[in-house]
Amino acid sequence: MAINIPRGTADVLPGEVELWQYIEKQARETCKLFNYREIRTPIFEHTELFQRGVGETTDIVEKEMYTFIDKGDRSITLRPEGTAAVVRSYVENKMYGDPVQPTKLFYIGPMFRYERPQAGRMRQFTQFGVEAIGSNDPAIDAEVIALAMRFYTNLGLKELHLEINSVGCQVCRPIHREHLIQHLAEHKDELCDDCKSRLDRNPLRILDCKNEKCKSLTKDAPNITEHLCENCAPQFEAVKGYLDQVQIPYTVNPRMVRGLDYYTQTAFEIMAEGFGSITTVCGGGRYNGLVEQIGGNDMPGIGFALSIERALLTLKSQGIELPVDTTLDCYLIALGEEAEKKTTVLLDQLRAHGIAADKDYLSRKMKAQLKAADRYGARFVLIVGEDELKNNVVIVKNMQDGSQTEVAVSELISYILAQ
Numbered sequence: 461m462a463i464n465i466p467r468g469t470a471d472v473l474p475g476e477v478e479l480w481q482y483i484e485k486q487a488r489e490t491c492k493l494f495n496y497r498e499i500r501t502p503i504f505e506h507t508e509l510f511q512r513g514v515g516e517t518t519d520i521v522e523k524e525m526y527t528f529i530d531k532g533d534r535s536i537t538l539r540p541e542g543t544a545a546v547v548r549s550y551v552e553n554k555m556y557g558d559p560v561q562p563t564k565l566f567y568i569g570p571m572f573r574y575e576r577p578q579a580g581r582m583r584q585f586t587q588f589g590v591e592a593i594g595s596n597d598p599a600i601d602a603e604v605i606a607l608a609m610r611f612y613t614n615l616g617l618k619e620l621h622l623e624i625n626s627v628g629c630q631v632c633r634p635i636h637r638e639h640l641i642q643h644l645a646e647h648k649d650e651l652c653d654d655c656k657s658r659l660d661r662n663p664l665r666i667l668d669c670k671n672e673k674c675k676s677l678t679k680d681a682p683n684i685t686e687h688l689c690e691n692c693a694p695q696f697e698a699v700k701g702y703l704d705q706v707q708i709p710y711t712v713n714p715r716m717v718r719g720l721d722y723y724t725q726t727a728f729e730i731m732a733e734g735f736g737s738i739t740t741v742c743g744g745g746r747y748n749g750l751v752e753q754i755g756g757n758d759m760p761g762i763g764f765a766l767s768i769e770r771a772l773l774t775l776k777s778q779g780i781e782l783p784v785d786t787t788l789d790c791y792l793i794a795l796g797e798e799a800e801k802k803t804t805v806l807l808d809q810l811r812a813h814g815i816a817a818d819k820d821y822l823s824r825k826m827k828a829q830l831k832a833a834d835r836y837g838a839r840f841v842l843i844v845g846e847d848e849l850k851n852n853v854v855i856v857k858n859m860q861d862g863s864q865t866e867v868a869v870s871e872l873i874s875y876i877l878a879q
């Protein structure tokens with residue numbers, strides 16, 4: 461019996477993979493422009509890293525992790541997100557000691573969450589994310605946001621909508637928390653079961669609940685922005701000011717939360733008109749308590765993550781075609797056994813000069829080979845028959861205009877390269 465792909469995962473086949481490569485290239489180029497350097501961390505980490513680095517009370521840790529005991533009796537987890545691992549690596553490799561600061565990093569790679577699969581929600585998905593660790597300058601908050609926006613606008617996405625908020629810090633959040641608990645306590649019985657248990661443990665996350673009843677109960681809940689302290693209020697104003705300066709429009713959404721103790725100040729999401737509804741295509745924020753939480757010194761940090769899957773779906777739904785190159789430079793057709801041998805050498809020479817080339821391996825007739833060349837998007841078909849072999853020439857057929865020219869074998873490479 462045939463074996464199927466696991467639920468919530470996908471094969472990326474040729475035809476589609478070129479889009480992935482294009483998007484990943486865009487991500488790398490945008491990071492180069494902003495001077496962020498790539499980091500690659502393992503696909504799995506000690507489970508404890510995510511318990512501490514993502515937070516015990518989050519959906520990710522409570523419900524979504526792929527955790528297993530390995531043969532050495534260690535609890536291992538397939539990474540559900542990138543930030544915790546990057547921060548672990550930052551601390552472990554003492555990157556805070558590098559002469560260039562802040563530490564500006566990016567990653568692209570698969571993440572794993574046991575979710576209910578649907579469009580844009582996979583169990584294995586690929587995130588592109590950046591982290592800037594070591595600076596509390598609000599200008600870097602704006603830079604991180606600008607990087608995400610630049611990435612998406614360069615891909616051609618339209619109707620991007622940026623929402624920002626400040627979630628305060630250890631000073632102002634407890635005050636807001638008290639107000640929030642007070643407000644919600646009166647309606648405790650009406651909250652969903654998840655939120656009932658969140659009320660004491662992590663009331664901020666109730667603001668994020670998708671349940672309609674919870675949404676309506678929190679409609680008039682006190683906003684964190686009303687309680688920002690003397691550090692956080694000007695920080696938030698400064699971030700907004702920098703965004704204004706570079707003309708990135710935004711709306712303040714005081715309900716947007718990152719419900720963890722070590723998430724601080726700036727939180728943001730980018731939404732786009734996508735697959736049928738408004739979709740979050742990027743989420744990020746500041747995490748000034750995280751480095752310490754993972755065992756490092758007290759270091760501020762900020763970052764974002766987005767998934768290639770959602771980016772692709774949104775591009776498709778907006779009808780945006782990426783300019784991917786699926787052409788082949790040359791397809792060689794040999795007629796006869798001697799010519800067949802010759803094409804092997806020609807093929808090797810073309811490739812050695814950086815010309816993408818292929819030939820038939822199924823002993824097909826001339827007509828079928830021409831069809832194959834067409835399917836590969838070949839720009840030129842090179843035909844070698846007995847006569848050509850004798851005269852040391854090749855017939856070069858230009859597939860765009862149909863014209864044919866005879867070119868000496870010795871001139872072939874420079875002829876193709878000049879086209």
Ligand code: ATP
Nearest residue numbers: 575580581582585740741742743765766767769770
């Ligand atoms: P959501 O509320 O949609 O579950 P999230 O808060 O879990 O999102 P983050 O952990 O902030 O998302 O991840 C950042 C981005 O990664 C999201 O904005 C989204 O674009 C993407 N993403 C998150 N989960 C998935 C998934 N299961 N499949 C595909 N993309 C995802």
Ligand code: MG
Nearest residue numbers: 519520573575
């Ligand atoms: Mg989620």
